[in-house]
Amino acid sequence: MEEPAPLGSSSGALTAPQLGCKKSFKNQREFAMDSIYSWKPRSWIVPPELKDPLVRFEIRCDSIIEKNKQGKYITLLICGATGVGKSMFAELFIHKYRKYRQNSKVLVINCSAIPETLLESELFGYDKGAHSTAKEKKLGLFEIVGDGVIVLEELGEINKELQAKLLIAIENRTFIRVGGTTQISLQAQIIATTNVDKDTFRKDFWYRLETFTVPSLYERRYDILYYINHFDPELMGLLTGGVLLALFSYNWPGNVREVEMMCNSIRENIQYAKKNKFLKKNSFEFVVQSFQNQQFGAFFRHNQDVSTFQFDKALGLARKMITKNINVTGIEKLLNEYMLSLNCYNQKFKLGNLKYQNEAEEYTLSYTGDKIAIHQNKFFANIYGGFLIFCYIFIQNSTSNKDILDLDSHFKHSDFEDEDNNIDKILAKELNDKNLIQKKDAQIPDNTNFINFINITKTKLPSLLDNFSYLEEPMQPIIIECLKYLTGITTITNEDMKNIRNLFSRNRDNKFLAAYFEEETLGNDEEVPIVNICIDDLRPLYYETVANATGLRVGKQKKIAEISGRDESTISQELKKYGLNEKFANPNFTPRKRIVILK
Numbered sequence: 001m002e003e004p005a006p007l008g009s010s011s012g013a014l015t016a017p018q019l020g021c022k023k024s025f026k027n028q029r030e031f032a033m034d035s036i037y038s039w040k041p042r043s044w045i046v047p048p049e050l051k052d053p054l055v056r057f058e059i060r061c062d063s064i065i066e067k068n069k070q071g072k073y074i075t076l077l078i079c080g081a082t083g084v085g086k087s088m089f090a091e092l093f094i095h096k097y098r099k100y101r102q103n104s105k106v107l108v109i110n111c112s113a114i115p116e117t118l119l120e121s122e123l124f125g126y127d128k129g130a131h132s133t134a135k136e137k138k139l140g141l142f143e144i145v146g147d148g149v150i151v152l153e154e155l156g157e158i159n160k161e162l163q164a165k166l167l168i169a170i171e172n173r174t175f176i177r178v179g180g181t182t183q184i185s186l187q188a189q190i191i192a193t194t195n196v197d198k199d200t201f202r203k204d205f206w207y208r209l210e211t212f213t214v215p216s217l218y219e220r221r222y223d224i225l226y227y228i229n230h231f232d233p234e235l236m237g238l239l240t241g242g243v244l245l246a247l248f249s250y251n252w253p254g255n256v257r258e259v260e261m262m263c264n265s266i267r268e269n270i271q272y273a274k275k276n277k278f279l280k281k282n283s284f285e286f287v288v289q290s291f292q293n294q295q296f297g298a299f300f301r302h303n304q305d306v307s308t309f310q311f312d313k314a315l316g317l318a319r320k321m322i323t324k325n326i327n328v329t330g331i332e333k334l335l336n337e338y339m340l341s342l343n344c345y346n347q348k349f350k351l352g353n354l355k356y357q358n359e360a361e362e363y364t365l366s367y368t369g370d371k372i373a374i375h376q377n378k379f380f381a382n383i384y385g386g387f388l389i390f391c392y393i394f395i396q397n398s399t400s401n402k403d404i405l406d407l408d409s410h411f412k413h414s415d416f417e418d419e420d421n422n423i424d425k426i427l428a429k430e431l432n433d434k435n436l437i438q439k440k441d442a443q444i445p446d447n448t449n450f451i452n453f454i455n456i457t458k459t460k461l462p463s464l465l466d467n468f469s470y471l472e473e474p475m476q477p478i479i480i481e482c483l484k485y486l487t488g489i490t491t492i493t494n495e496d497m498k499n500i501r502n503l504f505s506r507n508r509d510n511k512f513l514a515a516y517f518e519e520e521t522l523g524n525d526e527e528v529p530i531v532n533i534c535i536d537d538l539r540p541l542y543y544e545t546v547a548n549a550t551g552l553r554v555g556k557q558k559k560i561a562e563i564s565g566r567d568e569s570t571i572s573q574e575l576k577k578y579g580l581n582e583k584f585a586n587p588n589f590t591p592r593k594r595i596v597i598l599k
Contacts, residue, residue: 039094039106046374047227049220057089060212061096068189069100075170076191077155080214083257086193087153089214093191094149105148107141112157120162121178124169130179142175147187156196163205170208217259218251219399222384226375227256231263237352238266238299241335242344244351245314248387249404258307265302273298293345311344313405318342326485330478331393338386339379351379393475393482395465395516407486413465413517465516468497487512540578547584556584 046054064074076093078086087108094106114122121130125140141150158166169175170190174183198206217224224247229236239247252258273279278295300311310316321328332342341349391398400409468479480492487510489503496503504513514520546560557575561568575581 047223048374048376049223051374053215057212061093065097065100073173074210077209077211078193079211081216081255082195083255084214084216085256086214090151090191090193097149097189101147105145107145108151108153110153112154116159119158124175124177126178127180142186142188143184145188150188150190152192154194155192156194156200160202163202167205167208217255218401221248224248225380227259228263231260232267235263235266239351240344240346241339241341241349242314242346243311244383245340246311250309251401251403261306262309265306266299269299269301296345314342315344317405321485324485327481330474334478335386339383340386393479465500539574540580543580
C-alpha cells in the first residue's frame with residue numbers, strides 16, 4: 001500500500017487521467033483515452049477538523065448514488081477555495097460510485113486548461129463537416145465515458161454560453177454533437193469542482209447543481225499541525241511556541257497547498273544550512289550560538305509569492321504591547337501552559353522537546369472493507385486549546401478569514417446578546433480548571449478539558465466582557481491587560497469590567513468599544529448650532545437615549561413620561577410617530593443614537 005496522504009492535500013495523489021497538465025493538448029487526450037480504466041483510489045489520513053465534512057459528504061454521496069440507481073441523475077458540484085482539497089473529495093465520490101458500477105470509466109477534465117473554443121467539441125464531440133478541420137466524426141468525452149464518472153474541474157471557468165448548453169444536457173440527459181442533429185443519451189455521472197462563487201454561474205445553471213462546500217483551512221485551524229507533520233515530520237522539531245501561535249493565527253489563503261509550499265521552503269533552507277555547515281550534524285543546533293536568533297529566522301525566509309506567513313508576528317505584537325505599557329507577563333505565562341509563547345525565539349517552549357505521538361481513530365465508511373484513519377494527537381489538542389484561549393482573552397474570532405495576530409477580527413456585542421450565561425460559567429470553569437495546566441512530569445497531558453473547550457467555543461460563543469465576574473484569578477488581570485491594549489484605555493479596573501457598557505458611556509470616542517457595541521463614536525464632528533436643529537430631530541434621540549439608559553422596551557411609556565415630565569398619551573403618540581414602538585418591541589434592539597449633555 002502506498003504511503004497515506006491527508007485528505008485535502010494534493011501531495012502524492014493517485015488521480016484519474018487529467019486533461020490540462022504539462023503535455024500538449026493532443027497528447028493529453030491520447031493519454032486520457034489510453035488510461036481511462038486505470039483509475040485507482042488512494043489511502044487517506046484525515047485531520048480531525050475534516051472528519052465532520054467528510055461524514056456529511058459521504059451521506060451526500062450515498063444519496064446521489066441511490067438516486068442514480070433509480071434513474072435520477074444529480075450533478076454534484078464541490079465548492080471550495082484554491083488548494084483546499086476539492087479533488088480529494090471527488091476521489092471519495094468516485095471510489096464509492098465504482099463500488100456501485102464496478103470497473104466503470106473515470107475521466108477528469110480541467111476546464112480552465114482547455115481553450116474555450118475547443119472545450120465544447122471536447123465535451124460533446126462533433127460531426128463530420130462541423131467546421132473546417134472536422135474531416136470525420138469525433139466522439140465527445142461525455143459519449144466516451146459512457147455510464148462512468150466524468151469530473152469537470154474548475155467548472156466556473158467555462159463561459160455562460162457553454163453553461164447554457166451544459167444545462168440542457170444535464171436537464172434532459174441528452175446532447176447533440178457540434179454540427180450534428182442526432183440526440184445522444186447522456187449516461188455519465190457528472191461531478192464538478194469550482195473555486196468561484198455562485199455569481200460567476202448562470203442562475204438557472206447554478207440551481208441545477210447539488211453543491212457541497214469544503215471548508216477553508218482558516219475555518220479549521222486545528223488541522224494545520226497535522227498537515228505540517230504529514231508533509232515533513234522533521235520540521236516539527238523546529239517549531240517553537242511563538243511560531244506555533246503564528247501558524248494557528250495565519251489565515252492561509254492558499255490553504256493546504258500553501259502549507260505544503262511553506263514546508264518545502266523551510267526544508268530547502270534547512271538543507272542549505274546543513275550544506276554550508278551552519279547546523280550541527282543530525283540536529284537543529286546551530287554551530288555559532290551567538291547568532292542563534294538570526295539563523296533560526298533564516299529557516300522561515302521565503303518568497304512572498306509563495307506565502308505571506310510571518311513566523312515572528314507574535315513577537316511583533318508583544319513588542320507593541322510593551323511599548324504601550326501593557327504587562328505581558330501574565331499573558332505569556334498563560335500561553336506557556338499550552339506550549340505557546342509570544343516569543344518565536346523561546347526555545348524552552350519548542351515542540352521538538354516533546355515525545356509526542358499520533359493516535360489514529362479509525363473511522364469506518366459505510367462501504368465494506370474501506371476505512372479512513374482520523375489522526376488525533378493529544379499534544380496538538382493541548383496546543384490548539386491554548387490558541388483558542390488566546391483568541392478568547394483578546395475577543396478574537398478563531399475562524400475569521402484574517403490573521404488573528406492583527407487583532408482586528410474581534411467579536412461584536414450582538415454576537416452574545418440574550419445568550420444563556422450558563423455556557424459562560426462552564427467556559428470560565430474550563431479556563432480555571434487546574435487540570436488544564438500541564439504537569440511537568442507528564443509526557444502526554446490529559447486533553448479532555450481542551451476538547452471540551454474546543455467543543456464549547458464551537459457550540460456557543462462565550463461573552464467574555466459581559467461575564468468577567470465568572471473568571472477567577474489569575475485570569476482577570478490578564479483579561480484587563482488585553483482590554484487595555486485593545487482599547488488604549490490604561491485605567492481599566494475590575495469595577496469597569498463588571499459593566500462594560502458603562503465604561504463605553506464614559507469613553508464614547510473609543511473606537512474599539514464603539515465597534516464592539518456596533519455604535520458610532522462621538523468623534524470630533526463639527527458642532528451644530530442649536531438654532532439649526534429642529535425640535536422633532538431631538539425627540540427621537542431623547543427617547544432612544546432614555547431607552548438605552550433604563551433598558552426600556554415596548555409598553556414603557558409611563559416610565560418615559562415620568563422621566564420627561566410629559567403626558568403619557570403624548571409619549572405614546574410620539575413613539576408611534578417616530579417608529580420607536582417597533583424598535584423597542586425588538587428584544588435585540590440596541591439604540592444607536594445618543595444625546596450627551598456636557599457640564
